[in-house]
Amino acid sequence: MADVQYDTLPAGPVIKGKLSRDDIIMRMSMVIIAIYLIVTMVFPLAAMLSKSFSTYMFDLSAYELQVSDKEGNFSGEIVTPAQLNAELGVLSDNDLIAGSDSRLGLTQFFPDFSFRSPVMYQIRNTSETGRFLVGSELQTGTAWVELDSNTFRRVQLRPEKSTGLGNFISYFSTPALFNSIKNSVVIAVISTIITVTLAFWFAYALNRSCMRFKGLFRLVAMAPILVPSLLPGIALVYLFGNQGMIKELLFGASIYGPIGIVIGSVFFTFPHAFIIISTALAISDARLYEAAASLRSTPWRTFWTVTIPGARYGLISAAFVVFNLVITDFGLPKVIGGQFNVLAVDIYKQVIGQQNFEMGAVVSVVLVVPAILAFAIDRMVQSKQVALLSARSVPYQPNPNPKADRIFLIYCCCVAFFIMGMLAVCQFAALIKFWPYDLSLSLKNYDFNRMDGGGWGSYFNSIKLALLTAVIGTCVVFFGAYLVEKSNGFKTGRAIFQMFAMLPMAIPGMVLGLAYIFFFNNPSNPLNAIYGTMAILVICTVTHFYTVSHLTAVTALKQMDREFESVSSSLKQPTLKLFGRVTVPVCLPAILDISIYLFVNAMTTVSAVVFLYSPSTTLASIAVLNMDDAGDIAPAAAMGMMIFYTNAAARIIHLLVSRGVLARTQRWRTR
């Protein structure tokens, strides 16, 4: 034994495991889902990034021109448009910056040009790569093209594509554009502070007081999740708009702008902050409070030394989530933002309004930066939160305190009134014939087929999208999470997969949607066929909401004994049998949670799909946007409330199904 070296491995090859059939199936499946994520996320984002760096410019020196005399003899000097421009000073350098579709006429370089003139023109490219149009006919190559005056009118130069920071330079030299950065950040910070404060006290009241109606308040707090983010905008228009019910309360200030965006943002981000903070407060350890009480600490001191430190990760996490939601939101500032520009709306304006895709890509890149930062910090904070949980913690039981309980009850009523008030205003608006002139009730605003936006068809499209997203998304996400959690070896592959799964959370919907245009609307892409179909909407929505679903699935899977797979393979049973017989049934509550999450979000999402819908696939949430845009605010409110009721119904069905399924398949949970 003494002659054996114990500290270093002997030389020679390392044992390579033989893969079982299951291993191969699992790896292939993981590769397939990874490819799905690459195609639906990485490639589009890469396409967008490259778009933001592609600049187009007219190169006037790349062409040569010659003008004939009146008899049509070409004897004059050969000139380039660049020389002519230098002489005449028609165009500045900035005028030569172009988009991918820009054209430049040539007649402006000939001050005495007349299309009736008998003078002939000839033009050619100086290099093989040069391009110009005669009418709609593309001319390449260096051969001379001879044209009469009337045709010469229709000569258009095409810009040259190159790569560089040109778009970013012009973005940051246009105040109208880069001011949006400041606007977005300010709005997001203010909304974050207000929302987190409101949500903290609301969660505190629900977790730490003995007030009544806690269940009801919890329900109300979750309501905003069920509506598109632009619905509070509509409610605010009715309340404080130019003909608003209580516009006097603003003392002349306009709701169209930062005030409206902040109020609306507080509304739609409230439930997100509430869930996170409530979870953080719920896990606090009662023993710390007993220790504080035995040390005769004042309630105020206990609050700052025990409660706040215990909930601080929750608070930080909530703050970043809210910040991210506000800064990436598009629907609300579109409806209520007025002249106040924010990044997400800028993307929309650049792309839909001005067809300037490159600039849209630039704004997207700018928007991704704070979103990714907020996301990264949030992930870091959440990974620390886990360590706080201790198995020996004793849950905190609040003691009745009539005075404090009454104050909390009043506070919660105020918050609930705010939330329900917004929804009630929308419902009211939807049922009124013509605000503010004819207040009689009518259902005519529900006659969507008479409005822009796709009518009832878009409502049913939305339901179809939500169902498809829920079913397909849940399958892909859960199976993907299972593969990444439970397969053997293949460490690098799993790590990369995990990273892909986390990415969508950091990508704002607008950015994802725009990236999809660049990638899928490219004629040379074989997947071009799905552009404009329901398929692309489903794919985009699944990808958009992938991360939260993935994390839900992973959390559920982590609670499964990691030896189940070992036992199953020792019994020579296929892993997929274990998956079907044990994993799926045990994780059913999580699976149902994922599907309702995807359903509700598919119903309410606007940002990603706004670039991707086609006339045959209009959606309810987009219809709200478009009807509002067209001035049909009441029908927009009506459609928004349809989404609310649909989601509420889906939630109730989810609850009933969960109960039913649990009672049947999870009998084992009860002793």
Add this chain to the structure above:
Amino acid sequence: MLDSPTAKMAPVTEQPSQTELYLSIENLWKAFGDFIALKNIALDLNEREFVCFLGPSGCGKTTLLRAIAGLDLPTKGTVMQEGKDVTNLPPSERDFGIVFQSYALFPNLTIEKNIAFGLENTGRSKSEIAVRVAELLQLVGLPEQGQKYPAQLSGGQQQRIALARAIATNPGLLLLDEPLSALDAKVRVHLRHEIKELQRKLGVTTVMVTHDQEEALAMADRVVVMNHGVIEQIGTPTEIYRQPANLFVADFIGEMNQIPAVAGASETVVIGGQELKSQAHKFNAGETVVAAIRPEDIIPHGDGARSPGAPDVVKTPENAFDVEIAEMEFLGSFWRCRLRHEIFGEAELITDLSINAVRRLGLTEGVSFKIELPQDRLMAFEPAGAE
């Protein structure tokens, strides 16, 4: 079961005997990055044998078990099972059943379905499976529990179901990964007896990983003591206890007095200047060693110093000297005494004396009396950390 495994094998030339080789591990290494968890492990298991891997946590015993199962492949080396090289095979292509500390019972399946899990897709009919399940439930002593779910059973019952599931398909090798560690002390003692019974009845070659020496000594035919990825000793429980191969094994298993000493001539050690007769050892005179003796091996003598076997023969015992009792601790069935003598310096010798002996010799704290360190129980080891 038309063709049994033996029928397929090459003609058996040797006489099949009790000690036929079943599993053979050679030059096995396992590295996790820079950390080497198993170092050049060599081990043979005979058919029908019950072997325990024993060692402190992190010694590599579970890693070795998982290498045998194919759950984590070794980095180098070979594992042969029934003469077939299985080193790189996935678990599903090996022949073994496994039981984990966590039971790993499928929570949403009834006890019957759990046990039947491995019997499905094996060409057995439903009624055959039902018969086999009932038989197994009978075997583990839980015949009435088939319709229950795992959460409705106690920990000990769940572990028995896990055992039934593991042996349902008659594997040639049974692997037990700390199967009793999650259970209460009483259940543990009871169940270890049952597992041993069952193993004898089925004659299945069994490997059990444990960190509990009592469990290993009580259950195993042979114990493999491991530390830092190396096998320190392989032997029967009595061999391991009576003749530890080195100081680690001596220290890890049971209680052991360790006294700094110097090797004397053959069969002697010198403690504090006094030469005592010891077991034969391999050291040269003058080398630093650790003299070791178990507390229960120290023999107390009265004034007459009679040898206990023959009270009439007055014989001066070897290795005997007077010691003072520094401290006595009552531990129920015996007294633990700490003994002082100038040759030990500051150190104290621990001995366990029966209540009877204490009464007979009139021992209390501060009293001096004669003890004998029997030559065949006094051992010499290389000191720890001296390589």
